[in-house]
Amino acid sequence: MKVNCKAEILKIEKLKEDIYKFSIKAEEIVKTAKPGHFIEIRVVDAIEPLLRRPISIYNLEKDQGILEFIFQVKGKGTELLAKRKVGEKLDVLGPLGYGTFSIKDYKKVAIIGGGIGTFPLYELAKELKEQTTTNVHIYMGFRNKELITLEQEFKSVSDELTITTDDGSYGIQGFSINELKKDCEKETPDKIFACGPLPMLKAVQSYAKEKNIPCEMSLEQKMACGIGVCLGCAVKTARSPEDNPQYWHVCKAGPVFNAQDVEI
Amino acid sequence: MNTSVNLAGIKMKNPVTVASGTFGYGREFEEFIDLNKLGGICTKGTSLKPKAGNKPPRVYETTAGMLNSIGLQNPGVEYFMNNDLPYLKKFDTAIIVNACGSSIDEYVELAKVLNTLDIDGVELNLSCPNVKAGCMAFGTTYEGVKQVTSEVRKVLDKPLIVKLTPNVTSIQDPARGAEDAGADGISLINTLLGMSIDIHTKRPHLANNMGGLSGPAVKPVAVRMVYQASQAVKIPVLGLGGIVTGEDAIEFMLAGASAVSVGTGNFIAPDQSIKVVEGIENYMKKYSIEDINSIVGTVQMN
Numbered sequence: 244m245k246v247n248c249k250a251e252i253l254k255i256e257k258l259k260e261d262i263y264k265f266s267i268k269a270e271e272i273v274k275t276a277k278p279g280h281f282i283e284i285r286v287v288d289a290i291e292p293l294l295r296r297p298i299s300i301y302n303l304e305k306d307q308g309i310l311e312f313i314f315q316v317k318g319k320g321t322e323l324l325a326k327r328k329v330g331e332k333l334d335v336l337g338p339l340g341y342g343t344f345s346i347k348d349y350k351k352v353a354i355i356g357g358g359i360g361t362f363p364l365y366e367l368a369k370e371l372k373e374q375t376t377t378n379v380h381i382y383m384g385f386r387n388k389e390l391i392t393l394e395q396e397f398k399s400v401s402d403e404l405t406i407t408t409d410d411g412s413y414g415i416q417g418f419s420i421n422e423l424k425k426d427c428e429k430e431t432p433d434k435i436f437a438c439g440p441l442p443m444l445k446a447v448q449s450y451a452k453e454k455n456i457p458c459e460m461s462l463e464q465k466m467a468c469g470i471g472v473c474l475g476c477a478v479k480t481a482r483s484p485e486d487n488p489q490y491w492h493v494c495k496a497g498p499v500f501n502a503q504d505v506e507i
Numbered sequence: 508m509n510t511s512v513n514l515a516g517i518k519m520k521n522p523v524t525v526a527s528g529t530f531g532y533g534r535e536f537e538e539f540i541d542l543n544k545l546g547g548i549c550t551k552g553t554s555l556k557p558k559a560g561n562k563p564p565r566v567y568e569t570t571a572g573m574l575n576s577i578g579l580q581n582p583g584v585e586y587f588m589n590n591d592l593p594y595l596k597k598f599d600t601a602i603i604v605n606a607c608g609s610s611i612d613e614y615v616e617l618a619k620v621l622n623t624l625d626i627d628g629v630e631l632n633l634s635c636p637n638v639k640a641g642c643m644a645f646g647t648t649y650e651g652v653k654q655v656t657s658e659v660r661k662v663l664d665k666p667l668i669v670k671l672t673p674n675v676t677s678i679q680d681p682a683r684g685a686e687d688a689g690a691d692g693i694s695l696i697n698t699l700l701g702m703s704i705d706i707h708t709k710r711p712h713l714a715n716n717m718g719g720l721s722g723p724a725v726k727p728v729a730v731r732m733v734y735q736a737s738q739a740v741k742i743p744v745l746g747l748g749g750i751v752t753g754e755d756a757i758e759f760m761l762a763g764a765s766a767v768s769v770g771t772g773n774f775i776a777p778d779q780s781i782k783v784v785e786g787i788e789n790y791m792k793k794y795s796i797e798d799i800n801s802i803v804g805t806v807q808m809n
Contacts, residue, residue: 247777290722293568293774295774336777467566467568467573467771468535468774470535471531471535472531473529474565478563488559488562490560490563
């Protein structure tokens with residue numbers, strides 16, 4: 244059940260120079276939110292900026308009705324959001340999306356995230372650890388050591404955590420997908436979950452297809468309404484003809500898709 | 508206090524409708540608002556056959572507005588009549604189907620189908636800027652509007668409203684074209700053709716390069732056009748373009764609109780249209796207005 248509520252800001256943490264974590268009291272949203280869902284925030288009560296900002300959910304504290312989200316300041320909307328203060332009320336719409344990550348009792352899963360795309364994977368890993376006996380291996384890729392966020396948090400919700408940096412300043416040098424591939428050669432996971440930059444998602448998608456490993460990916464696209472009416476956040480469906488492409492929508496069918504269903 | 512209006516033969520409990528393309532076929536809003544509180548719903552632009560729409564990115568936010576190039580993605584009229592219409596009929600609100608086509612034949616075929624359905628009216632879309640054929644291609648001239656509207660009029664007995672594009676030199680020409688062809692009303696404005704460029708990649712933000720501008724940024728243009736159009740024709744005007752508050756709606760009505768639509772405002776908050784209904788009522792109380800119809804077109808020009 245989607246709701247539009249005023250959620251009190253309980254806590255703000257500055258994780259990096261331009262990355263913030265907000266904890267908000269949003270009981271109605273938390274009640275039905277699942278890993279993979281997102282929210283849309285009206286950063287200020289004004290017509291400029293006009294549209295809400297779609298932001299993924301990082302963590303849910305179900306018993307306390309607390310929702311946490313992390314965002315990077317990228318433009319005027321997120322700049323204004325970063326200036327909001329503890330105690331203020333945020334206008335939040337959520338939980339949004341229909342396609343969410345599938346929580347099941349897997350034997351082993353690989354969760355792979357790149358950069359700020361790691362954030363929506365935390366609640367997934369946490370719920371898999373809490374609710375199932377799944378062996379969770381998380382792969383996180385960053386450009387360099389300075390950009391690594393939440394290492395301890397992800398460590399606490401995984402059986403194994405592999406961190407890679409493009410420049411080798413921390414962890415293993417290279418792309419996280421290469422580490423995932425090496426491990427898959429030894430033991431094939433039941434599922435791969437992915438979120439991150441497009442080149443990473445493409446590499447994961449093509450590897451999952453090649454090895455026939457079920458894979459769920461969380462996608463993003465410019466959007467307006469967040470509830471399935473503006474039809475802005477289109478994603479091309481796989482297997483639709485070149486001359487007559489067909490589209491799903493991130494907020495309507497996604498944001499989590501089976502990798503085989505979409506062309507990215 | 509009377510808020511009910513009769514727009515081109517469509518009876519509505521209040522002058523507030525929601526604009527085509529911003530409200531789907533209503534379903535998505537049921538979780539947030541009571542659809543019975545709306546005067547009417549202009550459905551998503553619907554064509555004879557399903558349309559897949561344009562390549563993404565399809566939307567881009569601009570100053571107090573947004574550009575879109577959805578490309579009329581819709582499931583087609585057959586799907587609408589079997590799935591969405593029965594749903595919409597559950598509510599006490601006027602159902603106005605926005606109809607689009609890429610040729611006169613298509614408009615006429617679609618109108619024949621719509622004529623058989625239990626709907627309150629048809630909004631003929633001669634103004635979408637985002638498709639290669641049809642729509643705005645017909646909507647920019649007196650002759651173009653008159654031609655399509657006349658052909659549709661021959662097969663459609665229901666109230667017919669023609670939705671006009673602001674991408675013209677004089678809005679009065681297409682407005683007269685609609686009236687002379689027998690339309691019962693006109694609605695305006697559709698979006699203004701615009702463009703926005705990513706200065707880092709030196710490419711337009713939208714995959715389709717250009718798109719329609721909507722939102723509060725376009726409101727003064729829309730108010731001006733509603734005024735000019737309503738001066739040119741006797742048929743009623745459904746006014747829209749950047750309405751997010753009751754005050755905005757009142758401005759359109761003073762300019763000459765008999766009813767209004769909330770469009771992009773629906774993306775700000777799912778209950779924005781209801782806030783507009785309430786805002787109109789508050790204005791009526793404040794100025795002791797007994798009948799909302801009494802303010803239509805009463806702007807005193809300087």
